[in-house]
Amino acid sequence: MKKLVVIGDGGHSKVVRDIVLAGNEYEWIGTLDDKYASFIEKDERFSGPIHTVDRILERFGSQVYFVIAIGSNRIRKAVAEQLGIYDVKYAVLVHPSAIIGSNVNLLPGTVVMPGAIVNSSASIHTHCIINTNAxxxxxxxxxxxxxxxxxxxxAGNVTVLEGASxxxxxKMIPSVSAGEWSTVGAGAVVIRDIPPCCTAIGVPASPMKHIKSL
Ligand SMILES: CC(C)(COP(=O)(O)OP(=O)(O)OC[C@H]1O[C@@H](n2cnc3c(N)ncnc32)[C@H](O)[C@@H]1OP(=O)(O)O)[C@@H](O)C(=O)NCCC(=O)NCCS
Structure with a gap:
């Protein structure tokens, strides 16, 4: 099995670790998070602050892969930029109960959670989260x-731009889009394009007066 280091140790990271344990492609060998003051190795697993990634790359080289298991899109991006690791070093994690159609493109760092369905010819770029039953x-x-x-x-042919939640x-009807860093509120039904950095709620979805990212 390939060795996997999980970056981030909050609630989302627990679910990501479960995906790793449910599959047979990766072996979880450690967790990095700045809540750890120093690098500690115990029972063949390690933990340490994020900057100790260099030490891990030195030790495991080409055998090791990473996933940024942080739910906030902005923080996930900030950590990816801080780490500066090549995309090929990030794992694609798919829970065994997820269904992935033909000709689907899942790029590095993306996680597909239990029960999710990604149908034919969808393209999912780096560091996305397709959460449970989506x-x-x-x-x-x-x-x-x-x-x-x-x-x-x-629905089919929807486009979701970078950082959107x-x-x-x-729900989003066919062929609409959600702009960069936009937020679609829980339970909303999107029937028109959502502008960048906008928070939209309701049925049909319309912009809220103030902006707040998830
Ligand atoms: C849309 C959202 C981001 C707004 O958050 P917020 O800016 O903190 O909004 P507030 O809670 O202050 O609510 C502001 C108003 O919008 C309403 N509102 C908030 N979310 C709403 C939603 N999803 N649908 C309809 N109305 C909503 C509130 O009732 C409130 O109305 P009021 O002013 O008449 O009392 C948030 O409510 C939401 O839906 N987040 C999605 C969370 C989610 O799915 N997380 C996934 C975790 S895995």
């Missing part, structure tokens, strides 16, 4: 650092 229909494009929350549904149970 559905990505055919030909959708999700750019980097998107979070599709549990139970969210994207689609809330729990939200």
């Amino acid at each position: 559905v990505v229909e055919h030909d959708c494009i999700l750019y980097s650092y998107v979070h599709l929350s549990p139970g969210a549904i994207l 689609i809330g729990i149970g939200a």
